[in-house]
Amino acid sequence: MGKPTGFLEFARELPVDKDPLERIKNWDEFHLHLPEENLKNQAARCMDCGTPFCHTGELISGMASGCPVNNLIPEWNDLIYRGLWKEALERLHKTNNFPEFTGRVCPAPCEGSCVLGINNPPVTIKNIECSIIDHGWDQGWVTAEPPEKRTGKKVAVVGSGPAGLSAAAQLNRAGHWVTVYEKGDRPGGLLMYGIPNMKLDKEKVVMRRIRVLEEEGIKFICNTEIGRDITAEELVKENDAVILCIGAGKPRDLPIEGRDLKGIHFAMDFLTANTKAILDSNPEGLISAQGKDVVIIGGGDTGTDCVGTSVRHVCSSVTQLEIMPKPPEMRAKNNPWPEYPKVYRLDYGQEEAAAKFGDDPRFYTTTATKFEGDDHGDVKAVHTVQVEWQRNQEGRFIPNPIEGTEKVIPAQLVLLAMGFLGPEQLLLDQMGLEKDHRSNIKADYDDYATSIPNVFAAGDCRRGQSLVVWAFNEGRGVAQRCDRFLMGYSDLPK
Structure with a gap:
């Protein structure tokens, strides 16, 4: 590491947010960034621990321990300490398609498993991640990178939430023609409508990335619900593969006396x-x-x-x-x-x-x-x-x-706000998909294949309600398996 004794010299520091009584007057994001020198000191706290649990992405006691997308955290911490911002952004993008999203809304299981956190406040991993990608956008380093060659294969992704976006991004990178279907009036799914604007700005952050994906060749079709506007049979017939990323949108109800009251x-x-x-x-x-x-x-x-x-x-x-x-x-x-x-x-x-x-x-x-x-x-x-x-x-x-x-x-x-019980069942029933005991789409982990040939599933509709970062993990995973199904091999990382 650039500063082997940094964790002994610098205390954990986060930027001060805008005052609560001021920020509640609008819908703007309120998190700020540290000055560059302070951020370098925070990156220096990454302690060359030998076994960096921060990027393991394991499930322990049913919860994430470490980063589910396996971010190379010690590497980009070291690069930030050395002032190598562009190189840090490249390392970040190797494992994470959308760090501007995770840097804002992820609960940071990476920090919970930081080795320094055993007996000291952990490294400010989430804040450093967000600072890297925001700096990259500010410098104009994040640009469209369409594939050099196309395979001619067509893939339909149903749902434009976190899992759908990461699957689409990876499959497009592999050279396939990808069309994303979204029943809402704007792409983004949960990122667009499930998270408030002050936490994740829709125009400045979400749509900015969507526009880059479009420039790279991904087609988004909104106001279109598969199962109603287009039948599942048509979708499967017209594409070489279909990936279902429809989320787990069925809310848990509270059937007590008075539930039918207005309000x-x-x-x-x-x-x-x-x-x-x-x-x-x-x-x-x-x-x-x-x-x-x-x-x-x-x-x-x-x-x-x-x-x-x-x-x-x-x-x-x-x-x-x-x-x-x-x-x-x-x-x-x-x-x-x-x-x-x-x-x-x-x-x-x-x-x-x-x-x-x-x-x-x-x-x-x-x-x-x-x-x-x-x-x-x-x-x-x-x-x-x-x-x-x-x-x-x-x-x-x-x-x-x-x-x-x-x-x-x-x-x-x-x-x-009591959570969700699984995906909406209309499309599943129409396709005759096999389900698990929780009414999710049955598709084994690390395979993602459903009971129907050339149809895959990923995200909350497969694993149940979970974190945004797990959806990104699943999107990358299903993209690799789908690519292998289409081509017989895959160079895509998970």
Whole structure:
């Protein structure tokens, strides 16, 4: 490494974000970059550890440990320390098609498995990654690189989310003609409509990369749903291979009393309508939180995004219910390194709510028991109870209500952010695809082939709801397998 003692000399440092009370006034990104000298010092903290767990990308205890796309983190850290920005960008692009996306929205399992993190704050890997790619765009180094030769093979990719984009990028690089079908009005899938603009700018970041992919020869067809606008049979017949990257868009519901009241929405419907209203400069269809008491049921990134969006709508209050216990401040004994650290974090949305209303909006070990409505059929309150997690007769942990902890929380808007149950089933049923026990498309890992010849599947529709970075991993993996199917061999990396 350029500075073998850097981890002893420099403390972990991140750029200070824009003030929460200022940034909630708009939909702009609010993360900043460190000055170059400070960033070099942060890169110098990468400690020549010998076995860099940061890029292993393994699943430990069901969670990612290390980078799922196997970023060559120590290498580009060293290059940044030496001031070799263009070379660092080249190393970053070797494993990651879209580092400007992961550098913004990935939860950084790489940092959770950083060897320095065993007994010190880990290297600021995510921030360095984002700085490298943003600098590359600023310098004009990121340009279209269409393949020199075409194979004549045609591949249809269904879905333009993270898995679909990475699969399309890799297959186009191999020289195949790639067409991406998207049922939405803009390409990007989850990146476009599932993540708010202040977290991932749609025009400056997402569409900028889409335009480069188009220049490289990838064709995007939007407002087209396979199974309705084009039959699956037609798609398979007209292409040499088909890759399904349709995500896991079936939301988990909460079928309790009062669920049919007006004002109760799935979180993704709320976030999608909000982003569409911003992009179209048209409030039609917007689910507004303005002046309302908002209750968000569920945690995770989606719950956080609902908090941040509601605060920007100028809601009257925001409450977030999490059925799980509050995580500890430090790693628990049953959550050792290099597992992803399950510790308490004040994410951007909760930080903004705390700045606006005075406290973290989350209530832990709490669940909703009933929705109460007014005389007009609108929701007006959520009835809750605290729970205690105990083992049942089968040995499974289940939440049991604690008598005497019932509360009633005012709410004119309720958002359900409890995760997803798998892909929408229309296309799967129409194609007669074999499914696994969770209703996902059955396609073995490292093979990605479905029960239908020349049809592959990748991303959340195959593995279930997961991180964006796992979708990129799957997209690259399925591209390699599809390329091998088409050509008999493949030079594409995973």
